Structure formats: C-alpha cells, structure tokens
Amino acid sequence: MKEETIAFVEKMIEGDERAFDELYHSYSGKLYRMAYFITGNKNDSEDVLQETFTTCFLHRKSLKDPERFDSWIYQILVRTSWRLGKKRKRQGELSYEGILEQGREDGSKLAGRLEEDDTQPDPLSQVIEKEASYEIGQVIGQLDIKYRTVILLYYFNELGVRDIAEITGLFEGTVKSRLSRARALLRKALEVRQDPEALERRQKNHVKMNRYREVSG
C-alpha cells in the first residue's frame, strides 16, 4: 500500500472529508468493478459502492490499522453485496443461484476429485484453451454469488485463503472448499458449453440471464 494512501486513510479516520474523497476517487473504479462482478448488474453495483463508502466513513474509527484499509473495505463491499443478494432473493427476483443447480451438483462431485498435482496438465486449463475469453465471464456470471466472490478475491485481487476468510467472515476450510467447488463448477460449465447436446439448454439459460440483466442493469 502506498504511503500516500496510508496518509489519506489516517486523515480519513480523523474525519477529514477531503481525504475521504481522495480515497473514494482512488478506489471507486476498482470497487465498482468488483461489485459488478459479484452482483452482476449496474444498479446494484452502484448501490453497493454507495453503501460501502458511506459505511467506510461512518465506521472509520473501527479501522485500527490504516495499512489494513484494503482488506477492511473489501470486507464491507463483500458483505454489503451479499446482504443485497439476500434481499433480492427475498424479493423474489431472479437469482443466479439455482440456474446452474444441476451443474453445481455435478460440480460438487467433481470438486472432490480435484487434486493439486503440478505434474499433470490441469483439466481446467485444457478446457480454457478451447474457449474464447469473453465466454469465461458469461460462465462466471451464472455461478452462485458465493462462488463468484471467492473467485473474484482469489483471481482478481490475488488474495490468499487466509485473507479471503477474513474478508468474507468464513473459515479458511470453507474458503478452500468454495474455491475448489468454484473451479470445478467453472470447468463443468465450460465442458457443458462444448457439448452440442447441451447447446439448447445453455442458450435458454443465456436468454434468461440476458433478460434479467436487461431488466436489472
């Protein structure tokens, strides 16, 4: 973390709104994109960003170590996103959860077979070689919010399991398990994409997702 950023965090903790604005301008783009990855739509991402920074300022005294600002604000963002996700679910809006229900079940079985073996080609990488990069995003968009969050923090923020556990409030074992399952689900989803017989079902899912995004985004 840059010294300049730490200095802004320290001033923000003291209640300096100009320092808060500086931090907002430095972090808002990244946090908005993270929120978008988790929630999947523009309106919710804006709400999450707004609530994250409002909470950040109002509860700034609870940040004891300015150098831990990144983890702290990620924590607020993730939990705000999850809370919004729950709210959406209660409101009966179409959720990502369940769209790949079958895939998740299969993925669960596959996850148990995933092994960390550096000597063998990774099945996931083999599949990915065959896919265009934009398709990865579409697949991820269909995963449950819990899996998308773990994928985001691990691959985008490049955080370790311990940090992800701290941010999400989960046990490290749970993070490992979700990461493993997320990778398995991703692989399964990509495999399904290459199966001609699954094409029609997949297209229906995409239409459903796109309509949801049009309405909510």
Next chain:
Amino acid sequence: MRHGEEKVRDQIQAEVLAVHFTKESEDRILDRIHGQMHERRTIMRFSKKKTGVILAAAMIVLGAATAIGAGRIAYTSGGTNLNEGIHSLSQLTGEAKKQMGQAPKVAEAFSDGSAFQVGYVTQVDAWDENGNRVGTFPEVMANYSGEKGLVLSISKPIGGEDSSSAHYDRTETYEGIVLKGKADNYLFLPPDAEPSEADKSLEKAGKLMISYGSQTEERECFKSVTWTEDGLCYLLHTFNDVDLGQMMELAKEVINSGK
C-alpha cells in the same frame, strides 16, 4: 498447472477490468454518499444518549415540516456537541439573536413545572434529493426538565414558511397563529439492520418512519406541534407519553411567553 491458473487469473482480471465505470457515475455516486453520510451521521452522533436521538430526530422532522415546502429541499441534517450546551436562557436567546438576526421566544418554564434546562444553537444543513447541500440555516434548541421531556426547536429555514400540505392529526388557531399537531411513530435501527416485513408495510403506508444509525432497535412515538411566528418556525416536541391536546396547550404558553 500453474499455466492454467495464470490463464484463469488473466481472463478473470480482463473480465473485471472490462466493466465500464464513467466519471459521471463516479461523481454522482460520491454526491449521494455525502448526502447519506451527513444524514446518518446526524443520528449516529447522538445515538449514545437518549436525548441525542430525540434531538437528531427533531432536526430531521423539523426539516420535513418546514423546508420541503420550498420544493428543492429534501431533508435537513445538523449536529450538536452535547458538551457545548448553554445553561442560561438569556445567553441562549442572545446567541440565537446573533445568528438568526432576531430573538426567538423561548419559554423559561411551563405550567406543568417543566423548566428550561439547557439550550444549543446549531447550524443545520439542507440537502436536495440528489444529496447536494443547498444551504445552511441556524437553529435553536431548548431542553426542559420534567417527566414530559419537552424540547423546543426554533429555526429560520432558508426555504421560507411551510407551504406543504402534510397531514396533521390536530390543528388549532390561537392568537391568529395556526398550531399543527402530529404524532409519528419512529423505528430507530442499527445501520446494518433490516426492518421486518410488517415494519416495511407500515412505512409504505406512511404509519412508521424508519431511521438508521442507532446502536439498538428503538421504537418511539414522536409528538410535535409546529407553528410559524415572525418568520421563525417553532417545533415543540417529545417522545414521552404526552397527548397532543396537552402539547397544544404547552405551545400556547410559548406564544404567550413573549408577551
């Protein structure tokens, strides 16, 4: 293995970074954040003391009662340092005159025994619905001793006199001044709390006002009487068990106090 991991990482990073976030959105959201920060900070600042919650709510209600009529002000917020109270009535009215340009009527005591205890002179911020601050106006608050827990707030709002057509539970004209009485149910919740479905329904029906920022869940009934005299807006209020008829009579005592 590492190669595959790197592929996944690179593609996910590209996916996230491809999300477009405009400068216009960035600035608009920051404005909304500032509005929300000030609104919630007002309540949170007082949430450690019961009286504080009352004061904070009073300011918000006062804003709703006086400034919305001006059309462009959506809500008001302000803060008071509870350690900066003025314990002398003459000192309070003197300070109020300095900031408002005229001395407000502040009763020294009421017929039920409630007596002036401490007062504050504050600056209240007015915000439009987009979270932009549109102005600041002075406000005086006087707290009274006694079981009724009376608080008198007086302000000179920038929006002018109240022209809203809000519903009042009781109205009465006294000495040519219209007194408007209202009882509002408030639910104060911690910042992250989620109201129950029943409370949401009540809020939707206009029967409950939900505010966030307290440390614990609190339910209060806010009784108030408002009137305008000499360009100043008066609000006498309490969260205690006092009926609106009694509040109306006490308001008349404030009007008479200047005679």
